[in-house]
Amino acid sequence: MPNVTCPYSPCCFPGRQAYTAFLPSCMANAGREEEFRNSLEAGSPVMRHSIDLSLPKRIPRTPEKPLPFIRYVLQHCSPGMKWQAGAAYLFEIISTAADTLVTWALGRIVGVIATAGDRLWEKVTYELLILAGLWTLRNISYRCREYMERHYVPELLNTTRALLFARLIQQSQAFLHANFAGVLANHVRRAGDVISGLRDKMQYSIIPLAVRFVTAGVLLWGITPQFALFIPGFLVVGAICAVLTAPKWTMLSLQQAEKSSLLTGYIVDSTTNLSIVQQNVGWREELNRLDHAQDQMTQTFVNRLRWVSWFWGIFDTIMTFFLCGFMALVVHGWQQGNVSTAQLAMTVGLSMNLFGAIAGTVNLLSSKFDDIGILQEALHKISTPLSILDKPGAPDLQVVQGAIDFRDVDFSYIPGQPVFEKLNLFIPxxxxxxxxxxxxxxxSTLCHLLLRAHDVTGGGIYIDGQNIAEVTQDSLHASISVIPQEPVLFHRTLGENIRYGRLAATPAEVESAARAAEAQNFIATMPKGYDTLVGERGVKLSGGQRQRIAIARAIIKDAPVLVLDEATSALDSETEKAIQSAMMHAMEGRTTVVIAHRLSTLSHMDRIVVMEHGRVIEDGSFEDLLAHGGVFARLWKLQAGGFLPDALPQAVGQ
Ligand SMILES: Nc1ncnc2c1ncn2[C@@H]1O[C@H](COP(=O)(O)OP(=O)(O)OP(=O)(O)O)[C@@H](O)[C@H]1O
Ligand SMILES: [Mg+2]
Known part of the structure; x- marks a missing residue:
């Protein structure tokens, strides 16, 4: 693996949803590295640092709990970033302390005004200079903090997203099928925002509050120690409120985050299928479903707000009693002559300052629970254990000849409903x-198993005698070129889509692959040739054009095993004939599995395998099977040069 700049620091990149939707194709082309590289290109130079990109070993299971996850993110940030973050916190402490000391300086000014007599201006000028000094210190510290933030915050956010994305692109197809692509994309994006939000709250509420309390404590201690004892009192009240309400608050926020994600997933699903909605006049149905999803989300939203109102009502009442008690004590001290006018003025300022700070902090903390809810949901989803894992120390697959052997393979998507039972198939x-x-x-399932998109439940699949479950997935994927049944393209240029098969390919090689796949002519008519964007999932191309790009991608990959799942079904007979020689050329010296409903396309195959209900029912050469007069021969007759019928039993039984 080459050394490249940090894979963990991609910036936000466009079309993240597209990535999530195409994970299988991305993985089959061993494209994880490319995904990182693309995201890096969009990244800021500020956050790049050198790191070895040896996936997937570098991406262990991401922690599921927010705090361990934040620690995990920090472990992957650069040392420079940690220094900058530390400096930002230090400047925050200095600025907050200066801000609190302003009340002390104001108190002194009031005291001087009350006692200075004739030398008022002489004394006040000195006090004003102290005040100006504190304001300046506060101002400079804030600006320094902002300077540090500009440097470390982007790295923190991008590292968070990159780690989650890196984890996501290793998930199995079963995981992807079970989740909305839009929801997964949303999780990755929002987790970054949440980390930013939590950082803000930490920096702008907890730290300033602690500094304010310490500074105020020292000032009050200077007047009388009893006053300073009120500080822990404030803290205890705030802490009791936070501890007692945290579980409920987190639970309500989690519920809201879940419903919000479902709503997003639903909107993305509907939008992706918008043409089907329009063709079937289904907009009312879609609006009904949207209403339903929104109702559920609204319910959780209202529940949370109701709780928030109750909380604040009770909290404010407790704090009001507490504050009034404190003020009464100070006024009593002033009346007794134990507290000077200047001290009285400072104490009034300080207590209002503290009350405002604690209320603001609790307010910020309440939204922190929302953030934790969102983050927890994202982590829970994306940290789902990987179902397909490389064994520890697994070697790379070494393909010398490319013999494929399915030995006693059992497999089922749904327990109890086997697709294969003791399937045996050897392909020399x-x-x-x-x-x-x-x-x-x-x-198609047979091909997915060969790519280890799912693990077999019994038996094994061997390539050149090596069990595919025992070798690294990257080496397996690198050894097999696939043209899938439904070719999907990235929302990138035609050239990039072809080059995805082999990222190091030169423009000349891309062109030659396109020519071999009969794609050159239509690419030449595109407005920007190879630089033309193909639209989401390749919507701006016809089905046949998409297939030709997928074929070109497979040709350029040049892997020893080739799998074509209905690769030419969307091509007209003329184009298919035209690329036939290129396909034959691509198959030369390669172990090739071709799935086709149009039986005529299989006439050049060395061997035909007929499957029914997950079993091999006929096996032989094209001519032998036709002569044999079995299922294949009947299908051939029924098809009359066209496609297979949908149901075999009746057709075959006749
Ligand atoms: N992701 C999945 N989850 C559950 N069942 C699945 C899944 N994919 C396929 N199946 C089921 O597995 C069986 C085999 O499907 P498969 O896609 O392999 O058929 P196929 O021979 O490729 O069909 P076609 O010619 O229509 O492409 C079918 O019964 C199908 O419903
Ligand atoms: Mg299929």
Missing amino acids: AGQRVGLVGVSGAGK
Whole structure:
């Protein structure tokens, strides 16, 4: 693996949702590194640092709890960033202390005014200079803090997002199928915002509050120690309120975050399928569903606000009694002559200052619970244990010839509903095999298992005698080129989409692959040629054009094993014929599995395997199977050069 600048610091990049939707294709092309690199290109130079990009070992399970997760993020930040963060906190402490001391300086001014007599201006000028000095110190410290923030905050946010994204792109297809792509993308984006929010709250509430209390304590102690004892009193009241209410607050916030994510996922799902909505005049249905999702979210929102109102009502009442008691004590001291006018003025200022600070802090803390709810939900989802793991110390797959062996393979998506039971299929190195069967026979699943998109539940799959479960997934994916049944493209340029098969490919190689896939002609007619953006999931291209780009991508990858799942189904016969020679060329010397419903496309295969309900029911050469007069021959007749019927049993039984 090459050394590149930090993979953990990509900036926000456009179309994150697109990444999430295409994870399988991204992984099959061993594209994790490219995802990082792309995000880096959008990143600011401020946050780059050198790190070895040896995925996936570098991305352990992300902690599920907010605090351990924050520690985990900090571990991945640069030392410079930690220094800058430390300096920012130090400047925050200095500025807050100066701010609190301003009340002390004001108190002194009041005292001087009350006692100076004729030498008023002489004395007041000195006090005003102290006040101006404190204001200046406060001002400079704030500006220094902001300078530090400009440097370390982007790295903190980007590292958070990058770590979650890195984790997400390792999740299995089963995980992706079980979740809305929009929700996952939203989790990654919002987690960064939340970390920022938590940092703000820490920096702008907890630290200033602590500094204010310490400074005020020292000033009050100077008047009388009894006054200073009120400071812990304030703290105890605030802490009791926070501790007693935290679980409820977190629970309500978590509920709101969950419903909010579902709403986002729903909107993304509807928007992605907007054409289906319009074609079926389904907008009322979609609005109804939106209403339902919004109602659920509103309910959690109202529940939380009701709770917030109650909390504040009670908290303010307690604090009012507390503050009035304190003020009465100070006035009593003044009446007894134990407290001077200057001290009285300072104490009034300080207590108002503290009351405002504690109320502001509790307010900020309340929104912190919202943040924790959002973060907890994101972490819980993205930290889902990876279902497909490399074994510790797993070697890379070494493909010398490319023989594939499915040995006694059992597999089911849903427990109790097996797709394969004791499936055996050996494909010698370099053989071109056509896989035939009606819809649902298990052809695509067989290819997914070969790519280890799912783990088999029994038996094993071997490439050149090596169990694919025992080797690294990256090396497995690098050894297999796939043209999927539904080719999807990134919302990037045509050139980038082709080059995804081999990132080091030169422009000339990209062009030659496009030519081999018969894509060159239509690319030439595009407004910006290879630099034309293809739209989300490649919507700006026809199905056949998308397939040709996917074929070019597979050609450029040049892997020893080639899998074509209905790779040419969307091509017209003429184009298909035109790329046939390129495909044959691509298959040369490679073990190839071709799934096709159009049986005529399989006439050049060395061998045809017919599947039914997850079993191999016929196996032989194209000619042998036709001559044999079995299922394949009947399908051939039924198809009359067209496609397979949808249901085999009736058709075959005749
Ligand atoms: N992600 C999934 N979760 C649950 N079941 C699935 C999933 N994918 C496929 N199946 C089921 O597994 C069986 C085999 O599906 P598969 O996609 O392998 O069929 P196929 O032979 O490729 O069909 P087609 O010719 O229509 O592409 C089907 O019954 C299908 O419903
Ligand atoms: Mg299929």
